[in-house]
Structure formats: structure tokens, C-alpha cells
Amino acid sequence: MSGRWAVVVFFATISVLVFMDGVEAKPKVCYIGRLPMPDLQNPDIYQWIKHFKDFVRARCPRSCDVVATGGCLNPRRLGLEDGSIPDERIRSSDDGDRSPSAAHGRLNGPSYWRPRFPYGSWIEVDLVQTTRVSGVITQGIQLQFSTWLVREFKVSYNPTPLSSSYEYVRDDNGDITVFDGGDIHHASTPHTNFFNQSVMASVVRIEIQRWIVSVGFRFEVIQCPQ
Missing domain, CATH: 1.10.8 (Helicase, Ruva Protein; domain 3)
Structure with missing residues (x-):
């Protein structure tokens, strides 16, 4: 040549x-x-x-992206479930109100997050530094006489710790993705949603759109191996 x-x-x-x-x-x-x-x-x-x-x-x-093929075999959980992310880094739209703390919203935890005002509610986790995020795992709650499940939600994220604006996870057409929260008959079974493509985020926020009965919510953020 x-x-x-x-x-x-x-x-x-x-x-x-x-x-x-x-x-x-x-x-x-x-x-x-x-x-x-x-x-x-x-x-x-x-x-x-x-x-x-x-x-x-x-x-x-x-x-x-490995995510675009429908997921990955061994996603890494980024610290909500195992407690490595401390309580103060989990926030919600009703912080300070008399409702269960956002820190109760950990995947497979003994309790759950229930916003005082479901409409327009959100819960987020601060990852501190910009981190590759490939999806989320969500979970409802099965009570003795009722089942609470977030049926649909959006995911927004703050790209860097210095940014004050949020961006949405979108599909191939550029439309904001509305994720499925799972099956009402198996509300307590963790339900995984992979993003169309991994995003770089310092904060990941779940924005509640629709729910069944009430919002009883637990979640985890995940990362696919590169």
C-alpha cells in the first residue's frame, strides 16, 4: 500500500x-x-x-451492542441488592414525606418503596461516577390480600456527576422507551429489562408511568460484560 x-x-x-x-x-x-x-x-x-x-x-x-441482541448471559448487579450502595445514594420524588424511604427499594429487600404521591413519582440511584449501565431489574410486592406492581416505567439518567440535566433511554427510532414492569401474577419475581444500548450514567432514575393497585417497588441496575 x-x-x-x-x-x-x-x-x-x-x-x-x-x-x-x-x-x-x-x-x-x-x-x-x-x-x-x-x-x-x-x-x-x-x-x-x-x-x-x-x-x-x-x-x-x-x-x-451485546444488549441489542436481547441481553447478556451474566449481567453484573451494581450494588443496590447487596447493599454496597449506601442508603443516602438512593433518592426519590417524595424524600422527606412520611412514606417508606427510597432506600427500601432494593431488589429482593425485605421492604419496598411506596411513594406517597404515585403520579409523577420517581426513584433514583447515584452511582457517583460515570458508569456503563445496560439495564434494570424491577420487582413488585405480593401482599397477603393484594399485589402491587409498577406496570410501565421510563428510565432517565444523568450522564456525568457535573451535569444537571437528564436524558432518556431511547429505542432505535429515537423514541423514549417505555419498559414493561412484569407480570401481575408473578409480581415478586424480578423482571429484567435490557436497554437497546448501554448508556454512560452517574445517576439512573426510574420514572413511574403506570401501576396496578399501588406502587410497591424494588430495583437494581445492571451492567453487561463488554
Whole structure:
């Protein structure tokens, strides 16, 4: 390969890596095979770069992620269930009101979070530093004479500790994802939802949308292996 084409390949590759993984700033390998070769009879550098990028875009879409295939085999739980995240880093929309503390909302915990005002309620966990998050596990509560379950929810997140704005987890079309909270007949069974693509977040917030009977909620945030 001549020096001129080496330069072309270098810059084209840099452009493709940015396209491939703007969220995590790390390349993903979705295709292994022969790359398109330049037409030496018509060495149009810019046309070849466009061809190269189109080639990779077709074989390595923006959502190329282990999560996009439907989940991962061994997601890592990030600390709500085992208590490694302390109580003060779990907050809710009704902090200070006379309702069970947000810290009761730990997955498989003996208690649960029940907001005083369900409409517009949310619960969040502060991860302190920017962390890759791939999904959430949610859980309702089966009481003696009733079952409480969050039927639908959205997930928003704060990308960095210095940011004051939240972004939503979205689908391939750019629409805000509304997640399913599970089956009313198995409300106490943990229900896992993977994101379409992992996000980088310092705070993860669950925004309650619909519920059955009342909001009795427990959750965990998870991370897929890279």
C-alpha cells in the first residue's frame, strides 16, 4: 500500500470508530472480513472514504451492542441488592414525606418503596461516577390480600456527576422507551429489562408511568460484560 492510501485508510478508520461508538468511546467489532479495496484506476480519495464508511455502517450498525441482541448471559448487579450502595445514594420524588424511604427499594429487600404521591413519582440511584449501565431489574410486592406492581416505567439518567440535566433511554427510532414492569401474577419475581444500548450514567432514575393497585417497588441496575 502506498503512503497516500495508508493515510486514507487511517483517517477513514478514525471516522468509522467515532460513528461506531459515540456513547462509550470504545470500538465494537461487529464484522470481520475483507474490506473494500480502492479502485486504482480511479483513485478518488473522498469517494473511497464514503464507500468505506457505508460499508462499515451496513455491517456494523449504530446499535451494535451485546444488549441489542436481547441481553447478556451474566449481567453484573451494581450494588443496590447487596447493599454496597449506601442508603443516602438512593433518592426519590417524595424524600422527606412520611412514606417508606427510597432506600427500601432494593431488589429482593425485605421492604419496598411506596411513594406517597404515585403520579409523577420517581426513584433514583447515584452511582457517583460515570458508569456503563445496560439495564434494570424491577420487582413488585405480593401482599397477603393484594399485589402491587409498577406496570410501565421510563428510565432517565444523568450522564456525568457535573451535569444537571437528564436524558432518556431511547429505542432505535429515537423514541423514549417505555419498559414493561412484569407480570401481575408473578409480581415478586424480578423482571429484567435490557436497554437497546448501554448508556454512560452517574445517576439512573426510574420514572413511574403506570401501576396496578399501588406502587410497591424494588430495583437494581445492571451492567453487561463488554
